[in-house]
Amino acid sequence: MDGIEIVIAHRARATLRAGDVFLKIDTDQARIDVEVAAIALAPIPTPRVLWRRPPVLALAAVPGRALGRLGRPSTASPAAWAAAGAAVRKLARWSLRALLAIRWLSEHGFDPAAPGCEIDVLKDRM
Template sequence: MTEVEVVVAHNERATVRVGEVFLKIDADQSKTDVEVEAMLRAPVPTARILWRKPPVLALAALQGNALGRLGEPSTTTPAAWAAAGAAVRILHDAPLPPWPGRSLDEIASELDRECAWLATSGVAPTGVIAHNRRIAEIALRSWTPVFTHGDLQASHVFVAGDEVTGVIDWSEAAQGDPLYDLATLTLGHPEHLDKVVDGYGTDVDLDVIRAWWSLRSLRGVRWLVAHGFDPAAPGCEIDVLNRQAMRG
């Protein structure tokens, strides 16, 4: 008997799996519009679109398993991480999507808001917040925009053996900073950064990638708490912030 598996669910969207079909339900159809258009434009493997009937998008399951999951040690091979880096490079070399991403001013303003909230929330030590804020500011510089996935978590990249079989969850795709994608892919998995960069195949500024680790973690904690997730779980955002502060 086929069962319904809840993959993720909160008050903005939900994803369930029924057999070999994923059903994504999103309250904001503009995000689904972006997801569908980005998947059609992306020069890397994506899940096959079966049908769309708002608010539901049906996608075929991908072969293989997730490259990794935040808070869990990755069991995939170093070659798979390098293959993921190579796939990201192919995406970044593709023509830009016609819609813009978030501006530098928007990102800086969000960082201000989230750090102010963190300072009064008590969910992380003030010293850790301040230290990561200083690191995060390294990422606030100009960049040449590329076609970015925008939420390229390791759990959104599927591999079989050493090959990438597909990338999912494209609703944040836009023009953006290439190093943000690389940082998101390796967030919580710093031991695989070298392999990802090897696969990417070009010089990158590792300090900027680490700055994006801090920035993404700082701005993500409040959302996670509000939607019932635990950012303090081992390997997750607050753990990343603590490790970044200890690293100096």
């Protein structure tokens, strides 16, 4: 391990990288809960949740080769970028609906993970 990298940091949230582990520290536990639920349901490769100890969420790096690094030219092929774009488009159409529905159900006293509820519907569509 080459040390600890600050990926992003501000008053409400910080993300640190230590080798192949990302540590997300968030003052809003509900945001972390939604993120973990979205990771579990996302129809594309996502990081594995290693552990949760509020206010910290530990995630494994997503396996594979990085398409690029901030501030450096990318060496990835056009095909790799096209595949990444297709995955992002699939996730963007899927995630907004999923997160809004899960949030609404939770805020109104429903369990979105109950059998036959929103999470089951989303899993069936994958």
